[in-house]
Amino acid sequence: MATPAAAPILEMRGISKQFPGVQALVEVDFRTFPGEVMALLGENGAGKSTLMKILCGAYPKSSGEMVFKGRPLELKGPRDAQQQGIAIIHQELNLIRELSIAENIFLGREPVTRAGNLDWKRLNAEAQLLLARLGVTASPRTLVGTLSVGQQQMVEIAKALSFDASIIIMDEPTGALAEAESLSLFRVIRELRDSGRSVIYISHRLKEIFEISDRITVLRDGRRIGEAATADLTEDSVIEMMVGRRLTEQFPHVPAVPGPVRLSVERLQNRFTRNASFEARAGEILGVTGLMGAGRTELALALYGAVPRTRGKVLLDGEPYAPSSPHEAVARGLAYVSEDRKERGLVLGLSIRANITLPVLKRFQKLLFCLSGRGERRAAHAYVERLAIKTPGDAQLVRNLSGGNQQKVSIAKGLITAPKVLILDEPTRGVDVGAKQEIYNLMNEFKAEGLAIVMISSELPEILGMSDRIMVMHDGQVTGVLERGAANQEKIMRLAIGLEEGTRE
Helix, strand or coil, X not given: CCCCCCCCXXXXXXXXXXXXXXXXXXXXXXXXXXXXXXXXXXXXXXXXXXXXXXXXXXXCCCEEEEEECCEECCCCCHHHHHHHCEEEECCXXXXXXXXXXXXXXXXXXXXXXXXXXXXXXXXXXXXXXXXHHXXXXXXXXXXXXXXXXXXXXXXXXXXXXXXXXXXXXXXXXXXXXXXXXXXXXXHHHHHHXXXXXXXXXXXXXXXXXXXXXXXXXXXXXXXXEEXXXXXXXXXXXXXXXXXXXXXXXXXXXXCCCCCCEEEEEEEEECCCCCCEEEEEECCXXXXXXXXXXXXXXXXXXXXXXXXXXXXXXEEECCEECCCCCHHHHHHHCEEEECCCHHHHHCCCCCEXXXXXXXXXXXXXXXXXXXXXXXXXXXXXXXXXXXXXXXXXXXXXXXXXXXXXXXXXXXXXXXXXXXXCEEEEECCCCCCCXXXXXXXXXXXXXXXXXXXXXXXXXXXXXXXXXXXXXXXXXXXXXXXXXXXXXXXXXXXXXXXXXXXXXXXXX
């Protein structure tokens, strides 16, 4: 564990930030020392990202002062922050899909030859060194658009490391990473700390926080609640600081009363999935897990009509089901909530109301090109109320919501279609502990109403805590289905890495 130096490398004193109608930060003090990992924690909407956007020059502060390396710090913008030695890995991917990995890493800072031409050899060589440092095997010439979300996250991390900054801010860096990738990142973080750099680490995964951080600062409702050495805190004490109350049960599982089979899949196959067979029943949560690349999301997309299937038999409520598009899947009664809500799940520039009602606009059509505004508002408001979406109103732009509330809008968008089967792909990724509990409680409600819920998750505690049955995948295949009472982490991991096969349906 790092020992703080005599003077902090950064001090943010009395930082406040106002947006129209919102006080996002109230006189927040924050500091970090050279050679330490400072964890910044709080529920979604607590002000963490706002504070860090001020530090990296994306937002101007309303009041307060910053001192960096003993000198006052005033930033003109993000590039100014980078030049000063402050880099950030954003929670939202900020990559250009049509460019290569190397081009994304050094965008705007490309090396050039003496003749002034882009030096492709040096560009790719320097990118390769960064990728190797992170344990990434992909070629630097690979187009980013062909990478998985987890691989794209590693490119974002490589980009931040390329600035050789004194302070590196990591906002949910492991949200899309597999365990091996996370371990590589932790190794790099320790190297950065040991070389005297400061890492500000934001995550909702408390296990990571206690593994990697030296000290913790907690925000709540735009205010600093406290700062302490990680060794002096426990998970329970941190959660209580974050939410202002005790969370009595992390996973509020309700025993299932399974009904009829809603979804029956037999030997489904495409270029990602091989002979997948399983059933999902009304009134249960079928957890689906496996390592990155196991084919979980690809299986869901095939059922959703977004990826063509080459073979297999699927029944929905006993009727043959072979959707050629997501639109047809929704019409038949299957809804899918994407793992990447900002890329595939939501239209960030539209309102909450427009996002929720988007899949069923015909329901509110009065004339050829006219919608019933009253009906649309009434429907959207009902879901805002039911899912407790925190917002001044349903006209609020989705991009202005916290991650947890954006996720609730994604779920509402699926629910409004009145599905029989609801597929939730990483439903609590990037969501704070309080919002996680709200989402789990909603899942219990949906289960009680007879929905068949298929929950894809990379987090084994979540899979074990909320599932009624657990399906494990490896290399595009279903390697086993475990009853809740018979499942544990060891059995799941053996199935996930292909060491053995369990009971199949």
